[in-house]
Amino acid sequence: MEKLEIIDLHASVGGIQILRGVNLEIRRGESLALLGPNGHGKSTLLGLIMGNPRFHLDSGKIVLDGEDISALSPDERSKRGLFLAMQNPSEIPGLNSADFLKAMMNAHREKKMSLLEFYRSMNVAYEKMGIPFEMSKRNLNEGFSGGEKKRNEILQMLLLNPSFAMLDEIDSGLDVDAINVVAKAINEEAAKGTSFLIVSHYARLYNLLKPTRAAIMVNGRIAVDGDPSLIERVDREGYEWIKRELGIEIEKEIAPAMNQVSIGVCATKEAVNNGSK
Amino acid sequence: MEANKRVIDYFQDLPSKAEIVVGEGEEVLLRLLPNQPFEDVAFSVKVAKNGRFEGVFADIIRHKGHFSINIELEGEGAYAHWLLSSIGLNDDRKSFEPSVLHLAFRTEALMESYGVAAEKSRLAFSGVSEIKKYARKVKTRQSAKIIVFDPTSDGKSSPVLKIADNDVEASHAAVVGRLNEDHLYYLESRGISREEARRLIAMGYLVPVLPYFEEKESSIISDSIKGGLFHV
Numbered sequence: 001m002e003k004l005e006i007i008d009l010h011a012s013v014g015g016i017q018i019l020r021g022v023n024l025e026i027r028r029g030e031s032l033a034l035l036g037p038n039g040h041g042k043s044t045l046l047g048l049i050m051g052n053p054r055f056h057l058d059s060g061k062i063v064l065d066g067e068d069i070s071a072l073s074p075d076e077r078s079k080r081g082l083f084l085a086m087q088n089p090s091e092i093p094g095l096n097s098a099d100f101l102k103a104m105m106n107a108h109r110e111k112k113m114s115l116l117e118f119y120r121s122m123n124v125a126y127e128k129m130g131i132p133f134e135m136s137k138r139n140l141n142e143g144f145s146g147g148e149k150k151r152n153e154i155l156q157m158l159l160l161n162p163s164f165a166m167l168d169e170i171d172s173g174l175d176v177d178a179i180n181v182v183a184k185a186i187n188e189e190a191a192k193g194t195s196f197l198i199v200s201h202y203a204r205l206y207n208l209l210k211p212t213r214a215a216i217m218v219n220g221r222i223a224v225d226g227d228p229s230l231i232e233r234v235d236r237e238g239y240e241w242i243k244r245e246l247g248i249e250i251e252k253e254i255a256p257a258m259n260q261v262s263i264g265v266c267a268t269k270e271a272v273n274n275g276s277k
Numbered sequence: 278m279e280a281n282k283r284v285i286d287y288f289q290d291l292p293s294k295a296e297i298v299v300g301e302g303e304e305v306l307l308r309l310l311p312n313q314p315f316e317d318v319a320f321s322v323k324v325a326k327n328g329r330f331e332g333v334f335a336d337i338i339r340h341k342g343h344f345s346i347n348i349e350l351e352g353e354g355a356y357a358h359w360l361l362s363s364i365g366l367n368d369d370r371k372s373f374e375p376s377v378l379h380l381a382f383r384t385e386a387l388m389e390s391y392g393v394a395a396e397k398s399r400l401a402f403s404g405v406s407e408i409k410k411y412a413r414k415v416k417t418r419q420s421a422k423i424i425v426f427d428p429t430s431d432g433k434s435s436p437v438l439k440i441a442d443n444d445v446e447a448s449h450a451a452v453v454g455r456l457n458e459d460h461l462y463y464l465e466s467r468g469i470s471r472e473e474a475r476r477l478i479a480m481g482y483l484v485p486v487l488p489y490f491e492e493k494e495s496s497i498i499s500d501s502i503k504g505g506l507f508h509v
Contacts, residue, residue: 050466051462051465052462052466053462054459054462073465074462074465075471078465078466078467078468079468083466086466089463092464092481094480094482094484095478095480096481096484099477100464100477103477104464104468104469107467107468107469107470107473160468
């Protein structure tokens, strides 16, 4: 990827307008920290870029290297080098992790990987992420702890080697050691030229990743786009100064929380005692 | 397969009726992988003291049939495990009724049914797990899980427990869930096409039966949801 352009993006979820004219540009090798209060559209923006069908694009464009990808399906976007490490990765019952990873990697190649090549790649990625290889036998994300899910997201990123990766609160649920492991893997990808759009509420992750730029999203728009010193300022002062200095009134949460979802489960129980005592 | 286990296979037609007797201390494995449609099939199984019965049904063909299996655990320590994976496609109308009757002390049963209802198919799981009075120290579990893929398909799951003694462990669960759009999106966001994502999710419902079959039959089962059967 050379350039991703977000042009005047308006979008809604369930009839509620969340994004109200987002303009943003990310170039090859850049690493953009996206900050902002909860519920102001950060996750919505990331989901829209990836093609999440929950979000409705009202107007505007997402342009990747000159191609308007706004109408492409998520798998087509993935094949063009986009990746999203999700805030709440889905648990998929019955789908073995290794089978999923194989399908994922083969989807990005014309010729299917040999079993040997696949296991070698998996081994390297599992080791790098500090995940026991036995986890590959478990169902995808099912019963994984919050931290395991997040490591598993980065593991997928390593295996896919995207040119543009979005990380949605990848540090939530991770302990200090795990944050270091995840940050190391991200930095290695960045060194290869991968561009990043990183959402986090914590300076700790940003200190490890050293983004090249920072932007603040307020009320469904990019209110400030500047250098990484913004991260430190937000960490120190919060968002109050935006109102004071820029005259932007910060609304209450406008985006509905993105909940974890799992397959619908309704358990029914009926115990019948026939009374023949 | 273990040498001392009697294996009964039906890999072509299913008989309309069949009776299986598992003798004292005997082990029997029943494997069903019909390649012909059926209408009404009833299996009856009686398990004697310390006998072990396992029944596995890979239902991958198109049909509008009803299948029932009644397992009677007659002798102390008798055991039964029933496992079904069923794929509903086109305009299939499939119903399954696996039931178990605990008649003796320390009998144990696990009745599991998995199903995928796609396209215009209808899938129904019922069955009764019943524990008679004085059949104590019994363990029984009945679970049925169906995933409904399309707005035009439907699934119904209604297993029942009937318990007439207090000194037992019994549970059951019925799960009918629609194919989750978030699951599809997650897989698609990794470059997997929608059709392949549907196939991968459906495969999860066939996987439980695979270890019971040899490679040739396992491939037939796995391949049954390839080849464009899972259109978007």
